[in-house]
């Protein structure tokens with residue numbers, strides 16, 4: 001990479017990602033590495049202009065205080081030590097000034113970290129890694145895999161084959177958008193697999209949420225493997241791994257938040273070499289990259305969506321008609337939130353339909369129909385969530401639309417429960 005880099009060494013701080021993002025926000029590239037980086041590893045990192053030793057509450061490991069070694073202290077590269085202790089923290093201003101002065105005055109780093117440079121570097125690296133060989137990508141249409149696809153199309157064009165599996169659990173219009181954007185606009189090699197019947201047949205009668213998730217995950221792998229076996233001469237598999245996936249899989253001082261399996265469960269033994277061009281990007285940078293590559297905002301700024309899709313919002317055993325009602329009501333909710341300035345403001349909003357009918361009145365007759373639950377929540381870290389205060393007249397308008405436009409629905413409920421005691425999703 002041609003960019004200057006500030007290296008962050010993890011001396012037991014939980015604030016490494018935050019520090020890394022702060023410096024990237026100043027336009028300077030950062031990477032987080034373990035405290036005991038060797039001289040060879042340090043040497044191999046390009047453009048290191050400064051090193052920050054970021055200490056914190058986990059600094060003592062097995063009774064011993066960890067520290068960087070001679071490779072770092074003897075490197076001649078400017079060092080800054082930060083210790084997050086119990087002492088009163090520096091004010092935000094002082095902290096930012098200290099960081100800025102270290103980065104720009106002491107290290108003389110150039111603010112050359114931006115998406116255009118990132119993209120041109122990655123294009124070069126991908127071409128070097130892949131040569132004239134072929135690459136396979138499972139393309140969900142979600143942010144990460146879409147940005148990987150766009151980057152690879154830029155780098156190697158038709159040497160990339162994308163496989164999109166329509167399992168029937170995607171939101172309204174999403175499979176069509178994948179085809180439109182990647183096949184028609186970006187002229188990519190796209191294999192579109194219509195596996196709707198296959199998934200819904202497997203899920204028929206299954207009401208246990210864990211079993212539903214498992215079936216969706218396993219069936220996805222089967223379909224993907226079947227498709228990849230039909231292709232010949234593929235050496236590489238591209239994946240939308242991003243930096244938080246790697247950070248969260250644990251460092252020497254911070255235990256794993258979750259294991260790093262990135263593909264919603266693609267096995268590790270598919271026998272391909274990996275291409276992971278986004279693995280050093282934070283989520284907002286992935287979005288910026290997608291935007292710079294020309295992907296539509298509706299793809300790049302999409303709200304988080306669970307891996308098993310609408311399957312976990314069609315509560316209990318999935319039926320086609322209730323799944324359709326989830327999809328249609330979700331589309332109305334999203335349309336109304338977008339029209340009324342709530343898109344981009346509310347972190348996550350969706351509808352869920354329990355396997356429950358109640359009596360109502362339709363065309364002057366009693367009719368047993370489902371109820372739609374609206375959920376709209378805000379969160380910083382998904383560990384806790386608060387409910388968005390959606391204007392009452394908007395809720396009434398959405399209720400009127402859903403009960404008029406969505407077949408089989410006679411009631412709309414608004415979920416007032418924060419997390420805890422609720423969770424964000426219903427299953």
Ligand SMILES: Nc1ncnc2c1ncn2[C@@H]1O[C@H](COP(=O)(O)OP(=O)(O)OP(=O)(O)O)[C@@H](O)[C@H]1O
Pocket residue numbers: 137138139140141142143144145146163164165166167239240262263264265306307308
């Ligand atoms: N319907 C699908 N068709 C093709 N690939 C899929 C599909 N669903 C998931 N994948 C693959 O599995 C990966 C992980 O899926 P997951 O649902 O966990 O989303 P994610 O990590 O948020 O990534 P993305 O933003 O790309 O959806 C995706 O990046 C993609 O490679």
